[in-house]
Amino acid sequence: MKPPPFEYFSPTSVDECLTLLAEHGEDAKLLAGGQSLVPLMNLRLAAPEVLIDLNGVDELARIDRDDGELVIGAMTRHRDVASSELVREACPLLAEAAALIGYPAIRNRGTMGGSLSHADPAAELPCVTTTLDAEMVVVGPGGRRSIPARDFFAGHFTTVLEPSELLLEVRFPAHGGGPGWSFHEFSRKSGDFALVAVAVQLPGDGASAGLAIGVGGVGDRPWRADAAEGLLAGGQRGDELLQQAADAVGAQAREHGEGHADNDYRGHVAATLARRAFATALERTGR
Ligand SMILES: Cc1cc2nc3c(=O)[nH]c(=O)nc-3n(C[C@H](O)[C@H](O)[C@H](O)COP(=O)(O)OP(=O)(O)OC[C@H]3O[C@@H](n4cnc5c(N)ncnc54)[C@H](O)[C@@H]3O)c2cc1C
CATH class of the missing domain: 3.30.390.50 (CO dehydrogenase flavoprotein, C-terminal domain)
Incomplete structure (x- = not known):
């Protein structure tokens, strides 16, 4: 089954994404790996009029260490989280959980930001972010804000993200060789x-x-x-x-x-x- 028609945008920066979100409001959806959104559209359970594709926004795909924290950009694929030496060393629980997501094809496309924003209560990454007291860094028209994982999920497939906001990155405390x-x-x-x-x-x-x-x-x-x-x-x-x-x-x-x-x-x-x-x-x- 094919999705209903939609208008498609392919921005290359976060600023451009925010402008498009402000312009199209609740009619728009961000497209990350498409592993949850596209099936929903094909089943006509979601029918956004506008898709804003994040795949050309390079600044959203990164794995870094910053001031005692492990930083994972929203467009980082599950495969890259599971196989990263840095993640295995700084936050091995996260690497172990990411390797259990779906199948290789899903992990090759699916992203950290997509999984967390989709907020399936049975998904691995929401469970790990809650366990590790990760911080979700979100950006919107009012600038950036940081939301503790325990406050980010609001119920089945629901988060506290506003329609005008996007999830930029997730910050995990780096435990390394601790517990x-x-x-x-x-x-x-x-x-x-x-x-x-x-x-x-x-x-x-x-x-x-x-x-x-x-x-x-x-x-x-x-x-x-x-x-x-x-x-x-x-x-x-x-x-x-x-x-x-x-x-x-x-x-x-x-x-x-x-x-x-x-x-x-x-x-x-x-x-x-x-x-x-x-x-x-x-x-x-x-x-
Ligand atoms: C057959 C199959 C099996 C699967 N098995 C598992 C599994 O075992 N465990 C598991 O956890 N998941 C599983 N998944 C889901 C997979 O992990 C998806 O990758 C994930 O749910 C969504 O990520 P995505 O990048 O594909 O996001 P998309 O599908 O592109 O988007 C999902 C939602 O998030 C929003 N969104 C995306 N990025 C952002 C952002 N940066 N800021 C704000 N909103 C954003 C979109 O607008 C959309 O509403 C499975 C999927 C399939 C098809």
């Missing part, structure tokens, strides 16, 4: 969206800096497993405590009334993934 990390997900078949995903940054025995546990696929947006984080904040890593923390992840997942499975099943899967993620992360701290 152990692990991203575990369960999907019906390899390459599918996660039914449940658990992202973990776990410092070793006696440490708590960088501790973070995030869950995706359960509820209308990713969330942090606060109760489990509280249990592990003291720095103890005994098997019994880790099991209690995994159960706490499962209990919190059961409270979320939405997703592709019933609450008990989802809670069980979340606890199992959390247990596995803790074990992998701890192993990576060298314990």
Whole structure:
């Protein structure tokens, strides 16, 4: 099926994009990798009158280190995030999650900015940005603003981005060789969206800096497993405590009334993934 007709623009700078967004308002959509937007248009679930193609805006595709942060431009492809030495070194959890997105064809085209703006609650990158307390840097007619990941997702396929704004880049704290990390997900078949995903940054025995546990696929947006984080904040890593923390992840997942499975099943899967993620992360701290 073909999409309905639209007017097409191919700007080469962010300023040009903002002018076009201001001119066309809610009739316009930004086109990044097209891996979510184009299928929606083909199915007539989206019918923008104007497409503003970001693929010619070179300044949006970058992976850099800046003042202790890892900076990923909105037009950076999933493939490049997954394979970047810099990302693997500064933020290995992000590289591990990006490698799990869809299939090679999807990762070759899909982008960081597209995935985050599309805000599928089951997608890997929203879960990782929430886990790592990333900052979304957004630009619009009023200039730039920075939005913490936990405030960026507003519900199913919804963010706090205004129609006149675009996501410029995402800033991740660079943890490097700090805590152990692990991203575990369960999907019906390899390459599918996660039914449940658990992202973990776990410092070793006696440490708590960088501790973070995030869950995706359960509820209308990713969330942090606060109760489990509280249990592990003291720095103890005994098997019994880790099991209690995994159960706490499962209990919190059961409270979320939405997703592709019933609450008990989802809670069980979340606890199992959390247990596995803790074990992998701890192993990576060298314990
Ligand atoms: C078969 C298939 C399997 C997939 N499996 C997975 C999976 O397992 N996990 C997963 O996470 N994803 C999966 N995806 C989706 C994929 O990751 C997409 O890359 C992603 O959802 C959208 O990124 P995109 O660059 O293609 O954005 P597009 O489809 O071009 O755009 C998506 C939305 O974001 C907006 N947008 C794009 N860039 C910006 C920006 N810079 N600022 C503001 N708004 C912007 C667009 O206007 C549009 O509304 C799958 C897709 C397909 C087709």
